[in-house]
Amino acid sequence: MDLSYILNHLGEDRETYRGAVSPPIFQTSIFAFRDVASMRESFRDEFRRTTYTRGNNPTVEILRKKVAALEGSEDCLMFGSGAAAIAAAVIASVAAGDHVICVDKPYSWTRAVLRDLLARFGVTNTFIDGTDMANFEQALTPATKLIVLESPNSMTYEMQDLAAVARLARDRGIRTLCDNSYASPLNQSPIALGIDMVAHSATKYLNGHSDVVAGALCASEKIIREVFRGPYMTCGAVLSPHDAWLMIRGMRTLSIRMQRIAQTTRHVLHFLETHERIEKVYYPHATSNPQFGLAQEQMHGASGLLTIELRVDDVAGVERFCNALRRFLMTVSWGGYEALMFPVCAVAPAHAPIAGTGALPLSLVRLSIGLEEPDVLIADLAQALAAI
Numbered sequence: 001m002d003l004s005y006i007l008n009h010l011g012e013d014r015e016t017y018r019g020a021v022s023p024p025i026f027q028t029s030i031f032a033f034r035d036v037a038s039m040r041e042s043f044r045d046e047f048r049r050t051t052y053t054r055g056n057n058p059t060v061e062i063l064r065k066k067v068a069a070l071e072g073s074e075d076c077l078m079f080g081s082g083a084a085a086i087a088a089a090v091i092a093s094v095a096a097g098d099h100v101i102c103v104d105k106p107y108s109w110t111r112a113v114l115r116d117l118l119a120r121f122g123v124t125n126t127f128i129d130g131t132d133m134a135n136f137e138q139a140l141t142p143a144t145k146l147i148v149l150e151s152p153n154s155m156t157y158e159m160q161d162l163a164a165v166a167r168l169a170r171d172r173g174i175r176t177l178c179d180n181s182y183a184s185p186l187n188q189s190p191i192a193l194g195i196d197m198v199a200h201s202a203t204k205y206l207n208g209h210s211d212v213v214a215g216a217l218c219a220s221e222k223i224i225r226e227v228f229r230g231p232y233m234t235c236g237a238v239l240s241p242h243d244a245w246l247m248i249r250g251m252r253t254l255s256i257r258m259q260r261i262a263q264t265t266r267h268v269l270h271f272l273e274t275h276e277r278i279e280k281v282y283y284p285h286a287t288s289n290p291q292f293g294l295a296q297e298q299m300h301g302a303s304g305l306l307t308i309e310l311r312v313d314d315v316a317g318v319e320r321f322c323n324a325l326r327r328f329l330m331t332v333s334w335g336g337y338e339a340l341m342f343p344v345c346a347v348a349p350a351h352a353p354i355a356g357t358g359a360l361p362l363s364l365v366r367l368s369i370g371l372e373e374p375d376v377l378i379a380d381l382a383q384a385l386a387a388i
């Protein structure tokens, strides 16, 4: 199935919508039945039928088909956030007494699900440096049921060898989950590499317009049915029909957005790599990245999220840089049409030492490249670097 067919047509049964080119928003919580027999029939398979919008909704269903096709998975569930999709995948895969291995710098709320939530229910965990396969083997216990990956992560972009982890896990009957938000479905295909479940913060590249919070979970029909029966219906963190419609609309341009963003990021990277005020650039596809080879091999293309380490003496220097930027909006999140930046020092107290006290130095600033002209972004970065 070609990419433009998925984005433009898949799942859109236009004949049933009186030829409407853009699909209707089924803004309804409930679906009515003609007789008891058809209602009973619907309850027999709530996964496939439309009974209640916490389970199925036709507008959301169009989106599920598209995202599943993009990831090359049998099915997909959409959630009200990426965090909900990841939590559901984990909760559906473990029980008290089980053990989970997770990479050591995952998205903060992925860490919280394991360390803070499930630990209270008797699920143990080990966080490891996932850049070295030996660490996975060492962390295995007879109780290990799930391996949680995020490749690359969304701050310093450490990667895991997805095919190697999948082989290790499959041989032992361990399930694997990969957060694929950074790459988007276009730049990395974990399912094809043997990973069981792929999660997205669809808030980021998939929607791409900074106007919807959404999540996706892609897997085999067997796993998706299990998640549906379990945390999906139980916790009820569903995506609304209106937000699903916005996502379908946002995804029409996924392919050209990703192409444009990758191209602009190349120019910005080139400018940053040689600038005297930049200590280091973190980016999977930078030739200076020790995992550059793995990025080339495992990913189909580049995204537009990178992190710079400023050459500054104190946090005040970082603040001068950030406060001087005009075209990069200072926000959390990333992956929209507009350039964004996130200063790590904003999560530390003012006047903290530049080295930081956690895993990351406070001289880091994450940049999300948008659809702007490359020269505009480079000029903005140049004037802000001069303001340090």
Ligand SMILES: *Cc1c(COP(=O)(O)O)cnc(C)c1O
Pocket (backbone or CB within 6 Å): 081, 082, 083, 084, 107, 150, 153, 154, 179, 181, 182, 200, 201, 202, 203, 204, 213, 214, 215, 333
């Ligand atoms: C944002 C993000 C999430 C969480 O997604 P939400 O849609 O904000 O809930 C998960 N993983 C990564 C890598 C993210 O960047």
